[in-house]
Amino acid sequence: MASANNSMENLISARKSLKISLEKSKALGLALEKAGPRLDEMNQRLPYLEAAVRPIRAQKEALDAVGGHINRAVVPAAAVLKVFDAIHGLEKSLSDPQSDLPGYLSVLKRLEEALRFLGDNCGMAIQWLDDIVEYLEDNKVADDRYISTLKKALKYLRELQDNEEKDHHDGGLLGAALDRLENEFRRLLTENSVPLPMSSSSSLGEQACIAPSPLPVPVIQHLQAIIGRLIANGRLDKCISIYVEVRSSNVRASLQALNLDYLEISISEFNDVQSIEGYIAQWGKHLEFAVKHLFEAEYKLCNDVFERIGLDVWMGCFAKIAAQAGILAFLQFGKTVTESKKDPIKLLKLLDIFASLNKLRLDFNRLFGGTACAEIQNLTRDLIRSVIEGACEIFWELLVQVELQRQTPPPLDGSVPRLVSFITDYCNRLLGDDYKPILTQVLVIERSWKQEKFQEKILINEALKLIRAIELNLETWSKAYEDNVLSYLFMMNNHWHLYKHLKSTKLGNLLGDSWLKEHEQYKEYYSTFYLRESWGKLPALLSREGLILFSGGRAKARDLVKQRLKAFNEAFDELYKTQSNWVVPEKDLREKTCQLIVQAIVPVYRSYMQNYGPLVEQDASASKYAKYTAQSLEKMINSLFQPKPVKYGSFKIRQSSGKFNNGVTDQSRASPTVK
Known part of the structure; x- marks a missing residue:
């Protein structure tokens, strides 16, 4: 019994002991579970701990020297970092350049100085850091992974140093500041650049000269200050x-106010120089205005703004402005004129162009004489050469062209050929005060190019040759008419034209009074022949023979009167019908010729009708014979020889045939005769 009790107690005791052990195991398991992550964390930190204690394991000499290496590397690096922080502090100090340009430029200059320091010292700091890393690696003072990280950082720094160094030092701050400065430069220019006001293109010659400088002095000073900073940062081109x-x-x-669209005209857009004659006159005025007022002002302003930089810079700047603003278009228009069809009027227009360029020669040499204006110089020289060669070619060809016209038929209406009227007027213009000096200068230059001596009277001699050629042409043309009466009218017209339009002129004075008097006499001579061979024959048809002494009574007298009136009417009608298509261009000669015809016919007819008209006036067919009254005859005669409407122009030098047109459909003079 007693042993049984002892066994139970031992069992209960063992159970309790087992239960306690189990609880301890659970607690230990929970503790181990919680310690796992901490162990992992400790495992991860062990390499860093190892690296941290490695210097303790390093050789004593390496440990003693590492401090000096670190100090030499850290001090410049710290200075660089300090300046870098100062740069970003300047960002807040950058004001608006429009409100405070001096302050803005001052801060910008400090920013540039700081960046220069960084540029000069960053490389050195990186090199010192690189040296300490190399020392740490060689002497195994630091962990390999730590050194690897340092190497990656240094590699990135070197890449930044090599790639657009300054931009990366400040994170683009300087670039943004310079962009704002460029915008302020543009604003100052734009707000102070005002087109020159003009009331009208007709008052160009009266335009007041532009101010000495188109920009105020303070604005120029601000522009110069901005340019200085932009140049310092390599932004001159911008x-x-x-x-x-x-x-x-x-x-x-x-x-734009001058309406210069005509400068863009091409050769295919006009037939001849006359179609753009007005534009050529405008061209000279517009070019003078552009050079003396606009380009002159820009030339001076470029000098004022960029004078501190150098001659090449501001001259190059001006050359670009002149080219972009339109000087090339002016020169190209002149070149287009030289390439148009040949025409005597073109000679005058080429001389106008030469005169305009010659007037501006000193201005061109001064404004566009630099090497930067090479394109303008080349175009100008090319234009002048084309003008001189084109003018001389037409001038020397005039006589040949006049002679070639000798083989063409004369005008069908007996009037003055366009060639005659044009040449007389043309020679006077060439010898006048406006064109003679210019043409002489052109001929002198052309002779010098050919290394030939210029003959002083060459222009006068050529003009006299032209008039003599015209005289020969008239003789030849007069013989080409089948109707002698029309030939007389033709010669009457042309001799009077030569006399009237050359008297008291430059050319007329050269030809002399005897030459002029001779042509006046020829006019009278041919006028007499014309009247005698045509209208002068009509009065004889109104013969009174047989009407005074007749004895056969009124019937016989009436028949004679009828016959003679019928013959007169038929002759008059035929002459009137034929000559109603003839022309006497000069009003005074036309009125005088009509007056002579009236005097030759009307008084005779009036007297005849007064005496013998009653014999037929009572006849049933009276209107058939008494067809005209003296008043109606006079009116009809005075209506003769009227000029037809014509298109004014010059004769052409035709490229294909080399002949002038001598027809009557375009009979004219290019301009009023020089008096």
């Missing part, structure tokens, strides 16, 4: 680009 864009646009705006 600065010039903005300047050229704004100022050339301003010049173009000033020229």
